[in-house]
Every structure is written in C-alpha cells, then in structure tokens.
Amino acid sequence: MKIRNLAEAEEILADYRPAVKEFLGKGITLDRMKPLMDVLGNPQDKLRVIHVAGTSGKTSTSQYIAHMLRLTGSTVGLTASPHVNSLLERVQVNDKVVPEQTFCEELSGFLELIKDVAPQPSYYELLVAFAYYYFAKVGVDFTVIETGLGGLHDGTNVAQGRDKLCVITDIGYDHMKVLGHTLPEISAQKAGIIHPGNYVVMFRQAPEIMQVFHSHCHTVGAQLQEVRPELINEFVFDAQMPLYQRRNWTLAWSVYQRLANVYDLPVIQGDTLEQSRQLVIPGRMEIVHQSDQTVLFDGAHNSQKMAAFIASFQELYPGIKPVVLLSVRDRKDFTDLVEQLFDVAEEIILTSFHVVQDIEHRNARLDEIAQFCEQHGFHDVVVEPDQHQAYLGLIRASGSVKVVTGSFYLIQQIKDREGLS
Known part of the structure; x- marks a missing residue:
C-alpha cells in the first residue's frame, strides 16, 4: 500500500x-x-x-x-x-x-x-x-x-x-x-x-x-x-x-x-x-488580522476554558464587548459556557459545524442555544446555520475586535474555508 x-x-x-x-x-x-x-x-x-x-x-x-x-x-x-x-x-x-x-x-x-x-x-x-x-x-x-x-x-x-x-x-x-x-x-x-x-x-x-x-x-x-x-x-x-x-x-x-x-x-x-514564551499555538487566543478587523480564535469548549478565555480577553481588551461567533458540540451541556458570554458579548452569532476526525463532530442545536439565551435575558442573538454567511456577518458587524469560540472543530472549518490556515 x-x-x-x-x-x-x-x-x-x-x-x-x-x-x-x-x-x-x-x-x-x-x-x-x-x-x-x-x-x-x-x-x-x-x-x-x-x-x-x-x-x-x-x-x-x-x-x-x-x-x-x-x-x-x-x-x-x-x-x-x-x-x-x-x-x-x-x-x-x-x-x-x-x-x-x-x-x-x-x-x-x-x-x-x-x-x-x-x-x-x-x-x-x-x-x-x-x-x-x-x-x-x-x-x-x-x-x-x-x-x-x-x-x-x-x-x-x-x-x-x-x-x-x-x-x-x-x-x-x-x-x-x-x-x-x-x-x-x-x-x-x-x-x-x-x-x-x-x-x-x-x-x-x-x-x-x-x-x-x-x-x-x-x-x-x-x-x-x-x-x-x-x-x-x-x-x-x-x-x-x-x-x-x-x-x-x-x-x-x-x-x-x-x-x-x-x-x-x-x-x-x-x-x-x-x-x-513567544510560541503561537493555533486556536488559543490566536489573533488574525483581516483588513481593519482583529479576529480572536479560541477553542474554549467547556466552562473552565471559557472563564479563562474571558479573563484573558478582558485584560487584553478592557472595556470592549465583542461580537462573538459561537458554536458548541452536541452532547455537551452548553449552559455554563454560554451563560458566561452574556456580560461580555455585544452580540452572539450562532452557527453550525460538521467535522470528521476520529468520529463525526457536530454542533448542538442552534435553536436550543438561542432559546437558552432568550430565556436568560440575552436577546442579541442571531442564528445563521450557514457557516460562511455567519463569518461574513461577524466581519461586517460593528466593532474592530471579533471572537470565534466554542469549539476547535468550528475554528478548523472556518480557517480552512476562509483561507486562514
């Protein structure tokens, strides 16, 4: 062979x-x-x-x-x-x-x-x-x-x-x-x-x-x-x-x-x-510049990692509330992870992913995450299943600092499709 x-x-x-x-x-x-x-x-x-x-x-x-x-x-x-x-x-x-x-x-x-x-x-x-x-x-x-x-x-x-x-x-x-x-x-x-x-x-x-x-x-x-x-x-x-x-x-x-x-x-x-200390590790507070935009890619996929990301983001960008492109894997309890973003994000854009490595990795249902956000008083939520359109929406949104987070599989697909790898 x-x-x-x-x-x-x-x-x-x-x-x-x-x-x-x-x-x-x-x-x-x-x-x-x-x-x-x-x-x-x-x-x-x-x-x-x-x-x-x-x-x-x-x-x-x-x-x-x-x-x-x-x-x-x-x-x-x-x-x-x-x-x-x-x-x-x-x-x-x-x-x-x-x-x-x-x-x-x-x-x-x-x-x-x-x-x-x-x-x-x-x-x-x-x-x-x-x-x-x-x-x-x-x-x-x-x-x-x-x-x-x-x-x-x-x-x-x-x-x-x-x-x-x-x-x-x-x-x-x-x-x-x-x-x-x-x-x-x-x-x-x-x-x-x-x-x-x-x-x-x-x-x-x-x-x-x-x-x-x-x-x-x-x-x-x-x-x-x-x-x-x-x-x-x-x-x-x-x-x-x-x-x-x-x-x-x-x-x-x-x-x-x-x-x-x-x-x-x-x-x-x-x-x-x-x-x-200067090693750049993919998907860990990874900064990508697109024209006048700064996009942070961080694969925080549990509540502990999300808390760590938020603390680091707030130190690096004090006072800034970013638009966040988010997706989390199915079969995960996403509640604690998502809830931490309510006081941090200006807007949350929910999108999908589907990656096959060792097994198939898919996103949790977007309507369930959106409903959770609404029920907990966070109403600035956009559901866009088309990943490319969701990323374009992120880039076009107001503000100069944007975030992609919730899953390394989401990051992998976006970087591949947008030519950022």
Whole structure:
C-alpha cells in the first residue's frame, strides 16, 4: 500500500472510524492498544515520555514543554489531538509537522506492519501508535504525549516506564458521561497515567483534587511535585500573552526544570527564556488580522476554558464587548459556557459545524442555544446555520475586535474555508 498524499491518508484512516463506536461509553479499555503496540515492538518503551493529562491546557502545556526542549538543543516529538489545521499536527518533530510526503511514506509502512492486528484499533488509537512508532524510529530525545480523553484507559497510556514524567494540567468538568460527574472521579481518571516510579508535576489545585493525586501517587510509588500558583507572579510576561497561557507556560517551565536536573540539560535564561514564551499555538487566543478587523480564535469548549478565555480577553481588551461567533458540540451541556458570554458579548452569532476526525463532530442545536439565551435575558442573538454567511456577518458587524469560540472543530472549518490556515 502506497499513500501518495494527505487526502489518501484521510480516506484510508476513515476505515478505522467504526471501531470508535464501541468506545463511546464506560467500556473504554486498552485492549486494542496492547496487541497493536506488541506488533510494533512496543516503541513507547524506547522513548523518554512526558505524558500530559488534564481538562484544560493540555495542548498548550505540551507545546511549551516541547518548545523549551527544542530551544535548548533536544530533538522532540510531539503528538496532540484533536488537530486544528491539519492531520499532520498529530506527528510533530522540533515544533514542526512532519512533511506530508514523509508522513504518507511512513504511514504506508506502518499500516503494512499492523494490517493483521486484531481487534482493529480506532482512528485515534492508530494515530497514537503511529506517533510512538515514528518517534522511536527517528530517535527523538524526548516525546511529549497528550492524552485524548481522561488518562487511565486512554490510548496514550501504554507508556508505563518508570522514567516517565507525568504532567497534570487544570482539572475541571468535561466528558462527564465517560470520566465521572465529580472532580474526584474525574481526577482519578487523569491520575491513571501515573505508574510506579513516575515523577508528577502539577499546579496545586482544589483539596479534593489534590487528595486523589496524593493518594494515587502513594499507592503506586510515584513522586508528586506541587507547583505553587504564586510562581506565575515571579515571571515578567508580555502584556499580549493571555493569562491562561502564562499559567500553562509556568507549568511547562516547572517540568523543564525537572528534566534539566535529571538529564543535565541547559538552563533556560536570557533570550532563550524570552523565545520560549513567544510560541503561537493555533486556536488559543490566536489573533488574525483581516483588513481593519482583529479576529480572536479560541477553542474554549467547556466552562473552565471559557472563564479563562474571558479573563484573558478582558485584560487584553478592557472595556470592549465583542461580537462573538459561537458554536458548541452536541452532547455537551452548553449552559455554563454560554451563560458566561452574556456580560461580555455585544452580540452572539450562532452557527453550525460538521467535522470528521476520529468520529463525526457536530454542533448542538442552534435553536436550543438561542432559546437558552432568550430565556436568560440575552436577546442579541442571531442564528445563521450557514457557516460562511455567519463569518461574513461577524466581519461586517460593528466593532474592530471579533471572537470565534466554542469549539476547535468550528475554528478548523472556518480557517480552512476562509483561507486562514
């Protein structure tokens, strides 16, 4: 099998989507990943893995860690999901996606190796395994792996070596049908990435969260480092850097300090320290200028992320009430997320999206969101299912600062269709 381009790769990967259906519930396990990794020779065991789990900030923290390691001379592999602009984002080396031709050639060989594996892995699991396989093949110094969902049963959790460094970002409410309905239940799922001998770095969070992590680390014999939230204030950040990214960067910096001590890496200081903060991460307070318009793309898709976005927006643009183009995924409780926009937005334009990655991702019903807004006293709502027309309406609306938010899938489609990728 020879894959010639990314379109062909997407077409072949589509055959692995049906396997996901069996995972949309409590029955998620690693049963598919283990035989898959065995066939590949368990490449994850040959890597220095930095494993990142949490509700909010995983991708940003992962990218900051990888960026710091690259700036100080290491070769770094990174995989994250979902992708925002391109499938190629699933396999990155040294802050860059693997070139399309290389990606397709390597994926062709990989698929040949696993063609007889049973049971068939899902789309997501296959890409996780491919990332481990590719990073081991090229011999990166470090691999930064972001969980897709939870941690305990996530496909990335086949990495269980004693030298693994675990990173836990902020814990909040998301994917509750699978992960649980309380913070301790959700925390237990995230803590599942921690194995015997691991070192764990996380910000000090609510006592009910920390109790879960302390207990789990004690049980498995892992060491937990609590980062003081006040540490953020000891750094000088550019005024344009979002508040939540300052927190993510500080956590990444703490992780790098641990890695530097263990592996005798260079100290981050001076220009290197400054460069480490300048990384632009797609879909995270990403600023795009169109003529005289400033459009902020932020994939805030749960209440915790929306609160973080709003705090950062209000610091960056004090006194400005933007027009907001919004869509949220179906099967999500959108109420807390949407309600936070009532005191912030001048107007909310609701639109649709439909993206197929590991599974089909669709928007929640626009009439239900509009009705919720009206019932709670917010009447400046426009429903425009046509995404292109909705975006034109956003650009034509009064005001110089606009926002697109609520879903990374919405951002992906708009940037593709409007030529902004």
